[in-house]
Amino acid sequence: MAPSSPPQTPPSAVVIVLLLLFSTALLCESRLSLDYYSKTCPSFTKIMQDTITNKQITSPTTAAGTLRLFFHDCLPNGCDGSILISSTAFNKAERDADINLSLPGDPFDLIVRAKTALELACPNTVSCSDILAVATRDLVTMLGGPYYNVYLGRKDSRVSSASSLEGKLPKPTMSMSQLINLFSSSGFTVQEMVALSGAHTIGFSHCKEFSSNISNDTHYNPRFAQALKQACSGFPNNPTLSVFNDIMTPNKFDNLYYQNLPKGLGLLESDHGLYGDPRTKPFVELYARDQNKFFQDFAKAMQKLSVYGIKTGRRGEIRHRMCKSFQGY
Numbered sequence: 001m002a003p004s005s006p007p008q009t010p011p012s013a014v015v016i017v018l019l020l021l022f023s024t025a026l027l028c029e030s031r032l033s034l035d036y037y038s039k040t041c042p043s044f045t046k047i048m049q050d051t052i053t054n055k056q057i058t059s060p061t062t063a064a065g066t067l068r069l070f071f072h073d074c075l076p077n078g079c080d081g082s083i084l085i086s087s088t089a090f091n092k093a094e095r096d097a098d099i100n101l102s103l104p105g106d107p108f109d110l111i112v113r114a115k116t117a118l119e120l121a122c123p124n125t126v127s128c129s130d131i132l133a134v135a136t137r138d139l140v141t142m143l144g145g146p147y148y149n150v151y152l153g154r155k156d157s158r159v160s161s162a163s164s165l166e167g168k169l170p171k172p173t174m175s176m177s178q179l180i181n182l183f184s185s186s187g188f189t190v191q192e193m194v195a196l197s198g199a200h201t202i203g204f205s206h207c208k209e210f211s212s213n214i215s216n217d218t219h220y221n222p223r224f225a226q227a228l229k230q231a232c233s234g235f236p237n238n239p240t241l242s243v244f245n246d247i248m249t250p251n252k253f254d255n256l257y258y259q260n261l262p263k264g265l266g267l268l269e270s271d272h273g274l275y276g277d278p279r280t281k282p283f284v285e286l287y288a289r290d291q292n293k294f295f296q297d298f299a300k301a302m303q304k305l306s307v308y309g310i311k312t313g314r315r316g317e318i319r320h321r322m323c324k325s326f327q328g329y
Contacts, residue, residue, distance in 0.1 A: 033152065051110065069103055072169060085160035192301040198257055199298075201245070247260070
């Protein structure tokens, strides 16, 4: 009798096994974790801390600029580093959209410095979007703000388009209903929006963003309005003129931003709107009297924002060219 041949696996079963293995690989590749680089780049945390500390010491406005850069990257289309991509002759990237032209250079320089150091230590390993997320958290903490966990493993976007930002970033002239709808469309509640607005406790705004409202908006403290007029008197000839968002403690992350609003010391029209609208006023009052509650809610909202619309697995890439790569067209 001829020996029996081994049983053959049906082709359909082979396909199923391969699909399961592929799906498992994608799941593992897509999973974010706090220690994502512990094995692939053990020096990640130290390199980030050293780079951030050195940059902030030499350029104290870096923290506020990085926080703003993070918002402008994440809120429109997710935290994918698309704000860092340069334009080409065939495409106008996000960073060159009108609303982003006022973004300062220091945060871009910080990301490039961190990426350069990380590429030397761990080539082709750390994404630009992870660098931006960690840098933002660490700088907020350096200025006295709350610490929150940043889950790592994001991938960088391959594309960036200025036209994709339309209506997705808050403007100081927007009504409170427009702002609420904007944040709601990205999955954020009214309270989370008010908590995230506390980022204005640091940083500055250019005179062009509020100077036209100083004489017309009765919410300004009269003495403050007069001081703003003087500070911004030359802005038509010098568009770089700016004023601190929080005139009391501009370089400290605290809750004085909220305490300023009832006193008419808010800078932007949207700041005044937070205190003047019944949907947002209770949260302004809450955070004005309870800094711990503000820190707690800000940290939760930032952690939620940091994973909004992220790209993982094969939906993105590890950008190699100093986070400022040109898109391939």
